Amino acid sequence: MSNLDAKINEHFAGFVVRKDLVKAVKGNAIVPTYVLEYLLGQYCATDDEASIESGIETVKEILRKHYVHRSEAGLIQSSIKEKGRYRVIDQVSVALNEKTDSYEATFDNLGIKKVAVDSGTVKAHPKLLVTGVWCIADVQYEFSEDNRLSPWILETIKPIQIARVDYEGYKEARSKFTTDEWIDLLMQSIGFDPAAFGRRSKLLQLMRLIPFVERNYNIIELGPKGTGKSHIYSEFSPHGQLISGGEVTIPKLFVNNSNGRIGLVGYWDVVAFDEFAGREKTANKALVDIMKNYMANKSFSRGVNPMGAEASFAFVGNTDHNVPFMLKNSDLFEALPTQFHDSAFIDRLHAYLPGWEVDVIRGEMFTSGYGFIVDYLAEILRHLRQEDFSNRPERFFRISEKISTRDRDAIYKTMSGLLKVIFPDGSETETEMEELLRLALESRKRVKDQLFRIDSTYPDVDFYYVGSSGEKRRITTVEEEEFPQYYHKKRRVENLAESSADMTDDEPLIEIDEDTADGTAKGKAPEPSRALEGHHDYAENRRGLTYDGLFGPYIEGATRIDVTDPYIRYFYQIRNMMEFVEMVIRRKAPEDQVAIHLTTGPDDGNITKQRELLDSIVEACTGSGVEFSWKFDGTGTGHARTIVADTGWKIVLDRGLDIYQAPIRRDGFSLGDRLQEYRMIKGFYVTYVRA
Template sequence: MKPLDKKITEHFAGLVVRKDLVKAVKGNAIVPSYVLEYLLGQYCATSDEESIQTGIQTVKEILAKHYVHRSESGLVRSQIREKKLRKIIDRVSVDLNDKEDVYQATFANLGINKVAVPASTVKKHQKLLTGGVWCIADIEYQHNEDEKSVPWILESLKPIQLSSFDFDGYLDARKRFTTDEWIDTLIQSIGFNPEAFGKRSKLLQLIRLIPFCERNYNLIELGPKGTGKSHVYSEFSPHGMLISGGEVTVPKLFVENRAPYKIGLVGYWDCVAFDEFAGKSKRVDKALVDIMKNYMANKSFSRGIETLGAEASMAFVGNTQHTVAHMLRHSDLFDELPPKYHDSAFLDRIHFFIPGWEIDIIRGDMFTADFGFVVDYFAEILKQQRNFDYSHLYTPHFQLSEQISTRDRDAINKTFSGLVKIIFPNQDATEEELEELLAFAIEGRKRVKDQLMRIDQTYADVRFAYVRPDGKELLIKTLEEDTYPTIYHKSGDPSDEPIETTAKSTDVSAAMSKPAGSPEEGHVTVKENQRGVDFDTLFGPYVQGASKIVLTDPYIRMFHQARNLMEFIETVDKVKSDDQRVEVELITSEEEFSPEKQLEFFEQIQKNCLPSGILFSWGFETGIHARHIVTDTGWKVLLDRGLDVFQKYEMNDTFTLANRLQKHRACKAFEVTYLRQ
């Protein structure tokens, strides 16, 4: 077991589960992960392999015996009639039959309805009235000659949710983890492998959780298909409801327009998420947009003569069809929304815009087989924290720019508070850690405001910045702003002249646009998740014309690192003339555990490069720290990460552009400095 898994199982005994077990037990049962993990938490919340296997078998038997498949509903009803079965797992919804003054349940998969439910049960579990809840229920069948009677009798009903938890114990256990360990624990709890994500990508995943722990939080995520945008809202918490963006109505979401005013989803769920929210051709009810705008701004809505309040957060997720550059050049980053939602007043209510284009399409290696919280347990922790407000924690150290409006300030504070709840529930973050979360919260709101300025020219420019304790002001930029400086601040009119906002010496986009063959001294900074970077433009001009190149990088050991080396040599091959011989010498450290594999990589590179006139050699040194490229033409290129600048990508898929072209890969954060010796 990994050290982190040992720590998790030690301090959260009985509250964690190995995440790959969900797939092992799910089979063809169409149930959310929190239902399966609830069952796994009863039988597999242990690190003992034998107990886990026994627990898996038990859960499989429970699902096989009690979960109702729609295709087998007739058989299950027959078994209940014959007294062979009484306990079932199904999605149950309840309605009030006001003519008979009784509550009646509908069992989605079993296919029965009008089953009488005690008022006490409904009062205890009111979410039964709004869309349904997964439950374990005991049902009996008793036929009656009365045609109006229903033969199905509900003996007991228990929603599949954690009954109790120890919040103080949670806070105490959190103290045993470093910040990085805790973030990785949370990522594993969501179901992902933290090794497949950089720090920024992990924070983007955690932003998705804020609607569950922050009241009236409005979040939007737009990006390519297949990035897992709706996963958290459909699978992670019994307190969230995922609905199709085109299927919601005012009565369903807010309240019926007739007395008695029956409140909708926002009155019962912590988070209401709208799936498939994008789509220009979608028909949208203008009345719904208007009441939603009021609710998102004021936490209340009016229907009839009454004003009602609610605490549900809202999350909007949708797919984009175009690249970021295309949207910035021709419209804005909200371009895919239906026209009635592509409205500045509505979008101004959004607290954070998750850039879905930064999140990779889900691959197999992104899922974890390690331990994480039983999601129902963590869902209750998040729900408990809705009562807290941590937005004040940064104020002793940092001050927001006075130009930031009240609405912008509220958005930043809510995001900051949510991240603190998730990562630092004990409010014990260092000043540096608080600054990182504050900058991230500002960027998410700035992304919204920058697009509003494209949509509505009446919005004034805002200086999104904060002041450090030493009085220095730090200006925040979005990643898109750094990547596309010449079109980011362009208005929606394609005829407008682009505005350059970033100095070329520190902007990677400017560095990427430098003409080949004109190397200059300077410095390039690349942010995590930035794309558009390749070795040809980073190094090509600086190795051109060299006959001897020495690369010093202590970490050329694993396959992906050797591949980076090969791609660097490909750049050398592209810029040299056909009749030129170039020596490329690598100085690195020897692999401790499998040196023979490392040697095999180098020997293959050496053999295959020789016919092209590239003489590759290598040498091992111990204690190497510096990473750089030195040429006999007088250039020294300092590399703070060496050649290992790209995040994980699918190297086994020939038909993935990221496999073929470096510019399509997401980068790690790194810096390169060019010096003339």
């Protein structure tokens, strides 16, 4: 057990479970994760291995005896008949039979209908009237000669969800964890190994939880297939409902005029639309109009009295093209159906989560550590919907006064959601607040920048905030920094029409900062094509950066290069060193000789392996025209990370060569492992100075 797992069990005893146990008990039972963890929470919420083993067997036995497989429905029906009463785990829905003036339940897997339900049960669990709810139920069989009476009777029913939670105790326990520990605990709670994700990637995963803590929050995530976009909404919480984008109707979603019954938005905290993208798909225009009104005003009407609801909307779908293609030829919403590729609809989205930054889910990304029983966390998040943290950023920062009220509301709702998830106890520092504020601003800016492409009547908004020092700090999106030549293409064309300036298609928009006289490429920290002094910051999760682009112009023609980096220790870090050497070999002329010398620190955990790997670089360079040498700095290199070439240049890096996120694929291939330009980076800066 890791130190974090021990700490989790110490402060949340009884409310956490080892996450790999779900696979151990699931077998071929097609049930949501929260159902399995509900059962595991009853019997395995401990760190005692013997109790866990016993609990697993108990849960397996419960599933074996009571979970209804469709293929075994006839056998279970027979058991109910023979025994007169039987307990089942199934998805249950209830409808009113107006002819008999009675409620009747349907058991999906068991395959029985018209099960008699008393009014008290329906009043206690109204969600049963809207859609299927996973329940533990006792079903009776009493045959009657009266054909009008069903032999099936629902005796008792208990929706699978935890009862009350101690919210104050939750906040108190939160204060015992550092921010990094808490984020890792949340990542393990949704099933992921924190070590497989960078800081920004973790925050993007946690953004998926915002609809569960914020009322009437609208978020969209579009990206490649297989990144787990719908997992949170289908498996995580009994308060969320995932529906296929093509299966929704006005009566199902909002209100049925024939009986006045409210739809999904009245009963669920989150309604998620899966497979929402697809240009070939069509949508009912009336549905789109009602959705737009609800997303803007939290209310809807179908010719009767207006009705209000609190459900948040989450839209998830797959993109057909990569980001540069979309930016060059259309916009980042291009995959939406025509009826939803509408500026009024898009403007009502509070945040656009960049799904292309989320890695494809693989087996090695799942955790075997401890996390909250998802149903416990779901109840906490539901309680947090009553809170409002939107004003907390104003303690430290002020958002641009030039943005619209809708933009401001979107940013504050995203901020409120992130603060509820990560800092429910209000323990955030100014630096931590700024990190979340930048993410919230960026998520809304992504929406607004694409609106500007789709509808030119929307103004170009300057997204910035002001810190305590009074300094303006502008926001750019990662794709804006990565592909400025395409991101600002439309504005560049309009500027050309107005000014007839001589500008090539690949030139970025030049914007004069009002605080300086220098013209800089907006949002761009480029790989230098020639050696120039300067300082550049690079945002986490962007791609396209290579050692050749970053260092090549500065080491061109060098005969000696000194690399100082105290953390060339682990395999992937030494691999980075090898890739730097390979870059030098490709750059130099075949007849030239170059000496590369590394000064680093010893890996106290496995210095023998470190020596072997570094010596293997020495051997690999034999006959290449590059002589590689290395040494441990006995006096300590501190945290200095520099590259000095006898060309007269010194390169200072806060991360040294360790600019890429560590690879996690254990077998097979990925472009990120083969080509640096496809590898996600960590956030870092680089400074070029004359030595």
